[in-house]
Amino acid sequence: MNIRIKSFVTLCLPLLMLLNSCKTVKKPVLNDVDRKVVIGRAVHSDSTEAADALVSLFDVRIINDNDSIFKTYSTNTTRNGYFILQGVPDGQYLLYIYDISRGKCNLSRVKKMQTSLQIGGAVVLKPLVTLRGRVIRAGNADPIKIIIPGFGATTKPDMYGWYVLSDVPAGNYELAFVSGKSIDYLHLDITDNMADTVYIKDFHLGYQTGTVSSNYRFNQ
Incomplete structure (x- = not known):
């Protein structure tokens, strides 16, 4: 009986080795976790580290006359101001960093393609500002709404076109x-x-126009 079992194992062993050698090795693809990373550092205008600041990466689209955040990737900076966002696919985003303890922030567009994104240079956080300007149009009676896509700030101009954000x-x-x-x-x-x-x-x-229903696209 033992001789039969030994003979069976001896016959099957080469077959098992052959099957094992034919297994397909999975190659890494561009969407692997280590490629879906955004890395950077935040500092204040006096070059001190922005520790424990909120970091958010927004996938923004405009629908009708409102902006909608379709996906948010969030984390906090370390005590040295560094941050890492994982699971981020290729695309164009808004990067918002806010240090609530000092009331300073920064909003910037970033573009990630095919590999991990290292933000070039430290992101400098500054106090909030007020925007003032005038919008001019000819022959269009539709009301105007002014927004910062992804941030939620919105306003309307007065009858002369002046606006404040x-x-x-x-x-x-x-x-x-x-x-x-x-x-x-x-x-x-x-x-x-x-x-x-x-x-x-x-x-x-009319300087640069897109359709309201399209995904939000940054100027190149």
């Missing part, structure tokens, strides 16, 4: 002018601003 972050992002079935975008770069109020140049509707 208070308590908004410094940073690098878009201002959206929604009118009827169109959206016009104005890119803002106020990363170096140190004033409490930022005066924006006159904006003419």
